[in-house]
Amino acid sequence: MVEQSLLQGLVVKNTTKIVMLVMDGLGGLPMQPDGLTELETARTPNMDALAASGQCGLHEPIGPGITPGSGPSHLALFGYDPVECEIGRGVLEAVGIDFPLTPQDMAARGNFCTIDAQGNITDRRAGRIPTEVCQRLSAKLQAEVKIPGVQVFVEPVKEHRFVLVLRAADLDPALSETDPQMLGVPPLPVKPLEPAAERTAELVNEFIAQARRILANEHPANMVLLRGFAKHPTLSSMTERYGVKAAAIAAYPMYRGLAKLVGMTGLPSGNTVADEFTALEQNWADYDFFYLHVKKTDSYGEDGDFNHKVSIIEEVDQLLPRLMALKPDVVVITGDHSTPALLKSHSWHPVPLLLHSAVCRPDRTKTFGERACTEGSLGVFPAVNIMPLALANALRLTKFGA
Amino acid sequence: MVEQSLLQGLVVKNTTKIVMLVMDGLGGLPMQPDGLTELETARTPNMDALAASGQCGLHEPIGPGITPGSGPSHLALFGYDPVECEIGRGVLEAVGIDFPLTPQDMAARGNFCTIDAQGNITDRRAGRIPTEVCQRLSAKLQAEVKIPGVQVFVEPVKEHRFVLVLRAADLDPALSETDPQMLGVPPLPVKPLEPAAERTAELVNEFIAQARRILANEHPANMVLLRGFAKHPTLSSMTERYGVKAAAIAAYPMYRGLAKLVGMTGLPSGNTVADEFTALEQNWADYDFFYLHVKKTDSYGEDGDFNHKVSIIEEVDQLLPRLMALKPDVVVITGDHSTPALLKSHSWHPVPLLLHSAVCRPDRTKTFGERACTEGSLGVFPAVNIMPLALANALRLTKFGA
Numbered sequence: 001m002v003e004q005s006l007l008q009g010l011v012v013k014n015t016t017k018i019v020m021l022v023m024d025g026l027g028g029l030p031m032q033p034d035g036l037t038e039l040e041t042a043r044t045p046n047m048d049a050l051a052a053s054g055q056c057g058l059h060e061p062i063g064p065g066i067t068p069g070s071g072p073s074h075l076a077l078f079g080y081d082p083v084e085c086e087i088g089r090g091v092l093e094a095v096g097i098d099f100p101l102t103p104q105d106m107a108a109r110g111n112f113c114t115i116d117a118q119g120n121i122t123d124r125r126a127g128r129i130p131t132e133v134c135q136r137l138s139a140k141l142q143a144e145v146k147i148p149g150v151q152v153f154v155e156p157v158k159e160h161r162f163v164l165v166l167r168a169a170d171l172d173p174a175l176s177e178t179d180p181q182m183l184g185v186p187p188l189p190v191k192p193l194e195p196a197a198e199r200t201a202e203l204v205n206e207f208i209a210q211a212r213r214i215l216a217n218e219h220p221a222n223m224v225l226l227r228g229f230a231k232h233p234t235l236s237s238m239t240e241r242y243g244v245k246a247a248a249i250a251a252y253p254m255y256r257g258l259a260k261l262v263g264m265t266g267l268p269s270g271n272t273v274a275d276e277f278t279a280l281e282q283n284w285a286d287y288d289f290f291y292l293h294v295k296k297t298d299s300y301g302e303d304g305d306f307n308h309k310v311s312i313i314e315e316v317d318q319l320l321p322r323l324m325a326l327k328p329d330v331v332v333i334t335g336d337h338s339t340p341a342l343l344k345s346h347s348w349h350p351v352p353l354l355l356h357s358a359v360c361r362p363d364r365t366k367t368f369g370e371r372a373c374t375e376g377s378l379g380v381f382p383a384v385n386i387m388p389l390a391l392a393n394a395l396r397l398t399k400f401g402a
Numbered sequence: 403m404v405e406q407s408l409l410q411g412l413v414v415k416n417t418t419k420i421v422m423l424v425m426d427g428l429g430g431l432p433m434q435p436d437g438l439t440e441l442e443t444a445r446t447p448n449m450d451a452l453a454a455s456g457q458c459g460l461h462e463p464i465g466p467g468i469t470p471g472s473g474p475s476h477l478a479l480f481g482y483d484p485v486e487c488e489i490g491r492g493v494l495e496a497v498g499i500d501f502p503l504t505p506q507d508m509a510a511r512g513n514f515c516t517i518d519a520q521g522n523i524t525d526r527r528a529g530r531i532p533t534e535v536c537q538r539l540s541a542k543l544q545a546e547v548k549i550p551g552v553q554v555f556v557e558p559v560k561e562h563r564f565v566l567v568l569r570a571a572d573l574d575p576a577l578s579e580t581d582p583q584m585l586g587v588p589p590l591p592v593k594p595l596e597p598a599a600e601r602t603a604e605l606v607n608e609f610i611a612q613a614r615r616i617l618a619n620e621h622p623a624n625m626v627l628l629r630g631f632a633k634h635p636t637l638s639s640m641t642e643r644y645g646v647k648a649a650a651i652a653a654y655p656m657y658r659g660l661a662k663l664v665g666m667t668g669l670p671s672g673n674t675v676a677d678e679f680t681a682l683e684q685n686w687a688d689y690d691f692f693y694l695h696v697k698k699t700d701s702y703g704e705d706g707d708f709n710h711k712v713s714i715i716e717e718v719d720q721l722l723p724r725l726m727a728l729k730p731d732v733v734v735i736t737g738d739h740s741t742p743a744l745l746k747s748h749s750w751h752p753v754p755l756l757l758h759s760a761v762c763r764p765d766r767t768k769t770f771g772e773r774a775c776t777e778g779s780l781g782v783f784p785a786v787n788i789m790p791l792a793l794a795n796a797l798r799l800t801k802f803g804a
Contacts, residue, residue: 002465006485010468053435359744361431361439361751363776377752377776381466388467392750399748400464401471401484402494 025298026335054356057378079387088230095257112221237263250293301339427700428737456758459780481789490632497659514623639665703741
């Protein structure tokens with residue numbers, strides 16, 4: 001990994017444009033030993049042509065054998081050390097609903113749950129209440145909880161899940177969680193994990209006490225559980241690090257939110273993959289770096305739906321000529337991690353990547369797929385190296401030393 | 403990267419001989435999308451034979467995407483961390499004219515420039531005066547500047563460029579530069595960037611004041627600009643690190659100078675590549691490690707002259723049997739960085755490398771070229787790993803641990 005301080009000192013500005021097209025969970029596995037992966041199965045003449053004239057490899061978001069979440073894998077794609085810059089779950093959840101976090105804010109993931117007359121938990125998810133109920137209860141908590149000196153936000157997510165955001169000076173998220181992860185016991189009180197977090201623990205316990213009273217007559221959602229306390233990470237922006245004006249095109253708010261954490265502008269992106277390509281065309285003149293995120297490759301992978309994952313890849317391939325017609329200087333096509341339909345989950349397998357520019361060194365790869373990429377000239381490499389490579393191919397890095 | 407302390411503890415001495423043949427800027431690119439690189443185009447039957455019986459790969463001098471200068475790329479070839487051991491511009495310039503720097507010396511790059519009656523710069527390069535004028539003015543400054551307690555050297559380079567070397571105890575190069583990089587303003591005074599550099603700043607300002615008086619009646623070169631203040635880096639020698647007696651065969655002084663910084667003996671090397679091979683033959687008995695540097699692959703790359711770069715590679719290939727006739731135990735053939743004729747500059751692209759010894763593990767590579775090396779068993783790897791590999795193949799490293 002190139003040290004950020006070294007890289008930043010080499011950055012020069014020019015008018016080149018870089019596109020990073022991320023198919024979420026792209027990497028896959030064959031469903032049977034002699035089979036092909038999702039990407040190998042998909043008919044992708046446009047990506048194959050780019051692979052033939054560009055160069056290929058496979059990246060590891062975190063390290064060998066490590067299965068990444070979406071937060072760290074995206075940070076790595078954007079060139080940020082994903083271990084050093086960990087994003088707390090509360091922040092990810094807030095970012096996922098487009099909540100505009102400020103540096104003061106502390107966020108936590110909340111569940112509505114059910115407790116019995118003795119205060120013991122009988123259902124950690126309150127029977128997965130409908131989202132409408134979650135919305136009503138969240139609004140009720142937000143309206144009725146009063147903590148002096150603290151602004152409280154209770155934002156519904158989906159079913160039993162909500163986000164709690166406290167806004168006040170000097171909040172410290174070094175707090176224990178209240179979910180005991182078992183039934184028949186009461187929720188745990190929040191405890192400070194460091195002396196500096198004592199006041200914050202008192203504030204959160206006060207929120208919980210008020211929530212218990214306010215929800216007492218509700219059923220089944222008559223209590224809350226909180227975990228993943230976290231504050232907005234203060235990351236230097238991609239503009240500061242790489243001198244690029246960066247935009248995110250992502251239909252799902254969490255990915256837009258992740259991109260905003262590194263200083264990208266979130267663009268209106270529509271609902272379909274085609275909409276996203278339209279957003280790219282419409283905003284082409286205004287940015288240097290575009291992150292375009294396709295979600296459904298991952299969703300179908302998580303569902304174990306091999307064939308639909310294949311068809312999303314083919315849909316992207318058919319849209320690719322629209323991207324290439326814009327004449328980007330550098331195109332990177334990859335995923336943020338693997339989500340093989342076989343495993344129905346994220347996995348540790350390295351992620352296929354192709355890089356195309358007028359000054360890349362072509363290798364012998366002729367198609368875009370896991371096995372083909374293994375023979376590519378980029379080899380298997382850490383995801384944090386993608387940005388330096390993209391910048392070099394955009395001629396945005398000057399020489400190191402004389 | 404193997405820690406130097408670990409490596410050094412494993413070094414054993416024997417009588418094996420290692421040759422590192424460096425074709426400067428070897429790595430290249432095709433001139434058109436479907437084309438071959440310079441090395442792939444060159445007819446290299448002797449290197450191909452070595453590739454077939456040896457092993458291949460590509461090295462990255464600094465890191466992915468980073469384009470190296472000659473200083474750091476050579477340090478990496480010699481096994482020194484090129485980021486940690488950065489060499490200042492003044493030192494590189496001094497080394498480039500074969501000036502024998504001592505650890506006391508502080509060197510700077512100088513320009514003769516033109517100032518008007520108000521002292522404002524009207525030409526930062528004094529109209530690129532002929533080298534003969536530079537020689538006369540340098541000699542004049544050297545003869546007439548007197549600073550008590552300091553030995554002053556003013557060494558001409560080429561056209562308007564000279565090297566200033568101050569020799570005294572406790573000089574500190576943490577100094578600001580005097581070149582304002584613009585016209586119509588006076589040269590800047592040197593300022594200490596750290597308190598310890600205050601006295602050195604005074605000495606340099608005294609040099610500048612005297613130079614201004616001495617040059618007052620010259621035209622157009624009536625003033626000096628100074629930048630890149632640096633001291634000789636104190637690097638442990640290759641003998642200390644690797645137990646080898648090392649010699650440098652390099653027609654260009656800068657590369658001989660770089661080799662001397664790591665303790666190599668600079669051998670008289672003639673003017674042609676054939677002369678360099680003669681120097682190798684004549685000194686074969688006296689050293690364990692030979693660094694043989696071919697400059698013109700880089701020069702033609704910088705000129706954008708694909709065909710001449712190809713012919714230099716072919717010239718080296720034709721001379722290779724003279725090297726192999728000496729029966730070296732380990733031969734490494736590579737470049738210090740890529741200089742594709744397409745880009746007319748150094749670049750970040752990994753550099754082809756072949757390693758040959760009686761005990762290397764042959765791979766399937768049959769020719770020496772960028773794409774062939776991609777499939778070699780060494781993969782893409784950091785340049786600092788070359789020396790440990792060469793030493794291992796020379797059986798000069800003992801076992802780590804029991």
